[in-house]
Amino acid sequence: xxxxxxxxxxxxxxxxxxxxxxxxxxxxxxxxxxxxxxxxxxxxxxxxxxxxxxxxxxxxxxxxxxxxxxxxxxxxxxxxxxxxxxxxxxxxxxxxxxxxxxxxxxxxxxxxxxxxxxxxxxxxxxxxxxxxxxxxxxxxxxxxxxxxxxxxxxxxxxxxxxxxxxxxxxxxxxxxxxxxxxxxxxxxxxxxxxxxxxx
Numbered sequence: 001x002x003x004x005x006x007x008x009x010x011x012x013x014x015x016x017x018x019x020x021x022x023x024x025x026x027x028x029x030x031x032x033x034x035x036x037x038x039x040x041x042x043x044x045x046x047x048x049x050x051x052x053x054x055x056x057x058x059x060x061x062x063x064x065x066x067x068x069x070x071x072x073x074x075x076x077x078x079x080x081x082x083x084x085x086x087x088x089x090x091x092x093x094x095x096x097x098x099x100x101x102x103x104x105x106x107x108x109x110x111x112x113x114x115x116x117x118x119x120x121x122x123x124x125x126x127x128x129x130x131x132x133x134x135x136x137x138x139x140x141x142x143x144x145x146x147x148x149x150x151x152x153x154x155x156x157x158x159x160x161x162x163x164x165x166x167x168x169x170x171x172x173x174x175x176x177x178x179x180x181x182x183x184x185x186x187x188x189x190x191x192x193x194x195x196x197x198x199x
Contacts, residue, residue, distance in 0.1 A: 048195025050100045050108050053084050055147025056198035059098065061110065061188070064088070066096065070147030074157070076139055079103075083111075085149050097183065108188040109169060116182035121160030121172040128184065133162035133170045151175060 053059070057068045066086035074081050081101035088096055097111040119128065124135045137160070144154040155176055162170040167187030172180045 047193070048197065050098075050106065050193070050195060051082075051102070052197070053082065053098070053100060053195060054198070055084075058196040058198070059084075059086065060194040060196070061098075062192055068147070070145060070149035072143050072145050072149055072151065074141045074143045076141035085147075098188075099185070108193060109185040110188055111169075111171070111183040111185040113181065113183045116172075116180070119182065120180050121162070126162055126170060128170055131164050131168060131170075133164045133168075135160060135162050137161040 053068060053071065055068050055070050059066050059068065066088050069085045069087050071085070072083045074083070081099060081103075083097050083099045086096045086098065095113040097113070099107075099109045099111060101107055114128075116128065119126065121135065121138065126133045126135075140156055140158045142154070143151070143157055145151050158174045160172045164170070169185035169187075170182070171185060172182050174180050
């Protein structure tokens with residue numbers, strides 16, 4: 001009787017070990033959990049993740065390819081955004097940049113450097129090239145650079161951002177004690193930007 005009881009305990013123990021091993025194996029092979037997605041996010045806006053752009057990557061916009069020469073990473077309190085210098089100059093001779101920020105939605109803007117002459121962000125309303133802009137933000141932020149940008153490795157910037165209807169922007173930046181630099185921007189339309197990572 002004791003032998004039968006020991007045999008039953010041994011069989012139960014073997015069955016238990018087999019079940020535990022199968023359970024562990026199925027957990028190890030289970031698919032990793034997916035990150036929750038924003039149902040209103042701009043997933044179709046670009047091919048590739050604009051938040052991951054870095055020096056050496058290539059972006060294609062409206063059928064033209066540009067290499068990313070360098071990046072400027074900004075931080076103001078807990079808020080961050082990026083600007084990336086591209087390898088091609090605009091038809092007017094100014095630098096071409098792309099900015100990426102989440103506030104809270106992802107916004108990608110194509111920037112062209114302009115010579116604004118005596119125009120500075122001294123007023124809440126400005127007119128440039130026949131377009132009336134309203135100031136949305138004005139502040140200072142710290143920055144650090146990667147690759148080639150024409151700036152030092154890090155520092156402070158004062159900025160003033162203006163907007164007009166139709167996704168048009170006017171922006172001013174002043175690095176350290178330098179002069180105001182200006183640029184006009186347009187929101188990148190959905191499906192017009194492709195990102196090719198260098199890695």
